[in-house]
Amino acid sequence: MELIDTYGRRITYLRLSVTDRCNLRCRYCMPAAGVEKLGHGDILSYEDLFRIARAAVAVGIEKIRVTGGEPLVRKGIVPFLARLAKLPGLRELVLTTNGFLLPEMAGELRRAGVQRLNVSLDSFRPGTFRAITRGGDVWQVLAGIAAAEAAGFPPPKINMVVMRGVNDDEVLDFARLTIEHPYAVRFIESMPATREKNWQNLTIAGEEILERIGTQFSLEPVGKGSLAGPSRDFRLRGAAGTIGIITALSGHFCADCNRIRVTSTGMAKSCLFSDGGIDLKPFLRCEGSKPLAEALRNLACAKPACHGMSMERAEHRAFAMAAVGG
Numbered sequence: 001m002e003l004i005d006t007y008g009r010r011i012t013y014l015r016l017s018v019t020d021r022c023n024l025r026c027r028y029c030m031p032a033a034g035v036e037k038l039g040h041g042d043i044l045s046y047e048d049l050f051r052i053a054r055a056a057v058a059v060g061i062e063k064i065r066v067t068g069g070e071p072l073v074r075k076g077i078v079p080f081l082a083r084l085a086k087l088p089g090l091r092e093l094v095l096t097t098n099g100f101l102l103p104e105m106a107g108e109l110r111r112a113g114v115q116r117l118n119v120s121l122d123s124f125r126p127g128t129f130r131a132i133t134r135g136g137d138v139w140q141v142l143a144g145i146a147a148a149e150a151a152g153f154p155p156p157k158i159n160m161v162v163m164r165g166v167n168d169d170e171v172l173d174f175a176r177l178t179i180e181h182p183y184a185v186r187f188i189e190s191m192p193a194t195r196e197k198n199w200q201n202l203t204i205a206g207e208e209i210l211e212r213i214g215t216q217f218s219l220e221p222v223g224k225g226s227l228a229g230p231s232r233d234f235r236l237r238g239a240a241g242t243i244g245i246i247t248a249l250s251g252h253f254c255a256d257c258n259r260i261r262v263t264s265t266g267m268a269k270s271c272l273f274s275d276g277g278i279d280l281k282p283f284l285r286c287e288g289s290k291p292l293a294e295a296l297r298n299l300a301c302a303k304p305a306c307h308g309m310s311m312e313r314a315e316h317r318a319f320a321m322a323a324v325g326g
């Protein structure tokens with residue numbers, strides 16, 4: 001079955017957040033004190049999350065990205081992923097993680113059927129990494145990437161949120177990494193998720209990042225698959241891997257948007273920046289899967305054309321990145 005919205009976009013991709021908790025506190029994502037604790041009754045059970053995934057696949061979703069908070073901190077995540085991996089009709093099961101628990105979990109994630117990992121890594125410098133994540137150890141993430149490769153995962157996508165004056169002097173080092181390693185390094189425009197003062201001064205437009213890399217290397221555009229996310233990808237000439245920019249604020253990839261989101265509390269969102277959404281809990285209490293599938297179809301069809309954010313307008317709507325799952 002195909003899921004086409006009112007703007008003719010084919011919706012194939014579900015971002016499913018399984019928790020809003022995290023073992024890090026990245027300054028661009030969460031307040032220092034972490035997120036407010038939700039009660040156990042607020043977080044959907046794995047059974048309910050599975051029912052949502054199954055209904056989504058039944059209406060046309062082909063790719064599920066499990067995210068969070070940090071998805072690997074939720075107990076029981078591996079058997080849940082193994083169950084998702086066996087969903088008939090699902091073509092891709094992938095996961096976004098901060099990499100912290102990969103040294104111990106990479107093997108079981110691979111065996112569960114996760115096909116690919118996106119790993120967040122904002123700095124190679126231990127001090128800068130610690131400051132951005134409020135306490136994280138960069139060596140643990142690097143060990144996690146190595147463990148993922150040893151477990152047989154394809155080379156990871158590496159997400160770097162670029163912040164002026166914080167880690168932007170490492171952009172060329174991250175780009176250079178792709179010469180030898182077949183990684184897909186993606187430079188992400190920092191979005192105003194927390195109420196950080198002067199967030200505009202931190203955000204660097206994707207085009208500026210490309211220009212900086214372009215002064216040192218020649219870049220060739222790389223095409224992308226039908227189930228791909230919003231990254232615009234390039235290859236440094238002769239490099240093993242690729243670089244990409246995710247221009248969440250300055251760019252306009254909304255015209256090609258193929259995704260919907262469901263939070264760990266069961267709020268379905270048609271856009272990352274949607275204020276509201278549909279609460280799926282009442283549909284989960286209905287008998288049979290039809291009402292749930294219908295709710296997801298209606299949500300996808302009513303996707304907005306694009307978001308109302310831009311650097312120029314400097315509009316600042318704080319939104320809970322960790323709850324929505326990025």
Ligand SMILES: Nc1nc2c(ncn2[C@@H]2O[C@H](COP(=O)(O)OP(=O)(O)OP(=O)(O)O)[C@@H](O)[C@H]2O)c(=O)[nH]1
Nearest residue numbers: 096118157159188228229230231246248259272326
């Ligand atoms: N504005 C916007 N940002 C997005 C969207 N999807 C992902 N992002 C951002 O892109 C960054 C990387 O997200 P990932 O979880 O690695 O997923 P992805 O890049 O969509 O994934 P794939 O292309 O499927 O590998 C995060 O900062 C997300 O918040 C989107 O639909 N809109």
Ligand SMILES: C[S@@+](CC[C@H](N)C(=O)[O-])C[C@H]1O[C@@H](n2cnc3c(N)ncnc32)[C@H](O)[C@@H]1O
Nearest residue numbers: 028029068069070097098120159190191193326
């Ligand atoms: C919310 S995290 C969840 C998954 C996992 N904990 C991780 O960090 O990869 C998903 C992605 O959103 C990105 N992200 C979070 N807050 C952001 C922000 N304010 N601007 C841009 N990207 C952000 C993270 O860097 C990460 O790549």
Ligand code: SF4
Nearest residue numbers: 022025026029069098
């Ligand atoms: S970006 Fe990921 S690792 Fe960092 S605080 Fe948010 S959820 Fe946690």
Ligand code: SF4
Nearest residue numbers: 254257271272306307
């Ligand atoms: S901002 Fe909204 S419409 Fe645009 S790409 Fe992201 S989720 Fe899709």
